[in-house]
Amino acid sequence: MRLWSQIQSWMRAMAARTRMESDMDAELRFHIEAYAEDLERQGVAHEEAMRRAHIEFGGVERAKEECREARGVSFLETLLQDLRYGVRTLAKSPGFTTIAVLTLALGIGANTAIFNVVNATLLQPLPIREGSRLVVIWISNMGHGWSRIGPAGQDYLDWKEQSKSFDDLFMFEHGTGTVTAPGEPEQVAGLRVTTNFGDFFGIKPVLGRTFRLEEGAGRHNYAVLGYGYWQRKFAGDTTVVGRGMTLNGEQYTIIGVLPADFAALFPADLVVPFDREWIKRADSDLGVFGRLKPGGTLKLASGEMSVIAGRIANARPTRKGFGVVLVPLQDVRVEYLRPALLVLLGAVGFVLLISCANVGNLMLARSIARQREVSIRIALGAGRLRLIRQFLTESTILALLGGGVGALLALWSTHLLAILVPSRIPVPNAADKVTLPGIHMSGKAFALTIVVSLLTGIIFGLIPALQSLHCNVNETLKEGGRGFVSSLRGNSTRATLVIVESALAFVLVIGAGLMIKSFWHLLQANPGFRPDHLLTLRIKLPADAKDSQYREPRKQADAFQRFLSSVEGLPGIQSAAFTEIVPLSQDDMDMGYFVVKENPPLAPGEHLAADYRDITANYFATMGIPLIKGRIFSEQDNLDRPHVVVIDETLARRFFPNEDPIGKHLQVPDTTRPAREIVGVVGGVRDTGFDQQPRPTIYFPSLQSPDQTMSLVVRTSMPRGAILPAIKNAIWSVDKNQPVFDVKSMDEVIAGNVSAQRLAFLLLGVFAFLALALAAIGIYGVTSYLVSERTHEIGVRMALGAQPLDVSRLVLSHGAKLVGIGVFAGAVAALALTRVLTNLLFGVSASDPWTFVGVGLLLIVVAVVASYIPARRAMRVDPMVALRYE
């Protein structure tokens, strides 16, 4: 309705305006004609009478303009007039308009796109009730370098009993389950939760219900379906509640379906409940969330939990040296991407500033070229405020055009970004992953685009508008439109803009340079194995089921051995092995204590810790991990033979600094079995991340320490599409009910591991390139203006004997000097700003001198190249022409 009434008022104003205009025309025509008739009556010929009437009347247009002004002009009319005039002037110089609009579109579009990512990842609230009060609780043991590890079920029970900072505590465990009915056998992502699940998150199930608190007292085979799984497996069937399904060989009853948005928090297919006995049995790597009491702070809760941790350590010696770490869930979810995104947000801000400076510069150059026009208008009585309004209208039209094109660019690049930004991000050191919501163009981002466009329009429109205020009409007109009293001031403004621009560009290019160097280091970093041509997939034996053939550990080891020999026999497979955990995959964690049997006993409470890895004999060969000393495992290292281990060189160096570890024995705490003999030392592997150092690792032969879940690693030169069906068939030829999942090439695993750095590296690179290009345009603009302004001077110089080379040096040095100042200022700013990159950098210092020097030189080169075209024009100035022209 409001829109309609606005349109009506517009139309009324337009109608009134046209009637007014035609009235005015008629009135003035009547005057002139009446006068002419009087003249004719005095005997003047008609033609002559009309001519004289016109002359004596004076300027009709001017009279009309004054009439309009006398009558008082509405705001709307001025706006329309300004708009029409603005559009006309912009259309008259399509080159300028195109460059300005594109420059702005790049700046605004890039900002909108990055804002879309930030909005989707950092600003989106959790899809749960009062998500801001949720904290993740880990245990830590800084003595072993474990900053965050999942607690045990007993920790959860103790915390729940003793803490008063929380409304409630919730525990969960990620896992996979094998569903064999209904439908084909498949591996699903599962979540086991305490029965306060529904209430803790305030879940409103789409169908049925979640668990009841009291159901935690005993075993209940109830399952709640994830929304996606419900759609995928049951095609959204609303009668699914009450039906049965076979999970890990046991019968479960479906009791409900989760809402769709819950997948953003837990991307699980199935949710099943813990019971009290199970909680007590669960000994590690669990996830615990707490809901802070209203008004409670993280600090108070942390303090209380530390006190409780001390109490627990006294009661349970295995918890000696452990602390508790509390982090808000919101922060945990984005901490992996946050540094990269904040850096990018800053970087696009810089790009926008540079494009504003550039357009400001263009506008300024134009306003100087338009001084004659402005002077004439002032001389004819145009008010200065009116002129400023005109300039602002023009720049706002430009900015809105730029914003429009920018929004299109953003729409398009947001799609690209949605692909580039990892959809699942690892949570560091927590063996957990978070699924990010989809990234798309949001209304918020669109509103932001418009606001940013208007602001930029006003900012860079004001510069030339204020410049024009200094315009001295008489001087300008007297000098034939060439001189401008403030042209010196205009020049210094333009020079400042170029300096600022090159300083900003310098900072951006430094950031990109550091990221490129760092990423190069990352990719060059030796992970300790050969990552090429490796394919990985996981297999989980359904050993939990009552009638499973794999319930005995020995049978599990046998099964993997049989899978392995079946796969190894395939053509095109160079080598294959099973491992408990694929390096860099962050799929899981396994670590523990050990004691060197030959060494004197440790002080009570003191522990040696290492990562544990169960592998098959061929693992080192398949991965390309070098044997340094001793031997690797063989298939004879089974349960019937003496227990052996292989250690990595990190452990050897740290715990056997001056002795030969071969033949020494390691005692691991969880068994009463005899100590295991160290038979070999292999190279270290960067297991947790490219940017992490290898950690002390103990390898166990899987035949002597079987697992239920293992990953197959295959070295093959065949493409994945060709070899994968063969591998699956080989496994199914051993057990036709065995699902395989998590199929990934090692390259994909690595890509997931460096996704934040890759994102920062790629986008910073793009932004730096934009910044450089924009700065080059800015330098080019200033230099060519300088040349055209100094044509006379150059002509004189050349007439007096200056060589073309001298002239070009004059021009080039001007551009280089501006950029030189910019580079210096940029270097100072960059030294302060690149520190925010520290988290993202690997193997490069944030103040890497080579990058600084290199980028400085690059900018100077860009400045020289950008000044080269105007310099050539200056060299070709013909002194005769230049002087005559003046």
Added chain:
Amino acid sequence: MDKQLELLQGTLDMLILKAASLGPLHGYGILLRIQQISKDRLEIQQGSLYPALYRLEHQGWITSAWGESENKRKAKYYQLTAAGKRRLHTETENWNRMADVIAGILGTKPEEV
């Protein structure tokens, strides 16, 4: 014909009000009437008449309406409003006082100081 006098700044409005006070007139008629009363001794820029008319109308001292001219053509006629009459009255008074003062000053002889 005597040499025409240039119009003093700000007096055109007053003359228009006076001319219009003698009866409704169109723009050209106002011009003619002023010239007639002044016996052609004032030089009036024809083009400047209309902005003044629009200004006076905008201020509410005169109103306009379309009517028919002597030679049967459509013309816009201006008429004094009540406010315009008051305005003309004060302007006339002011002008007379000002003219007295100025004349007094200019007529001063050295011995009178």
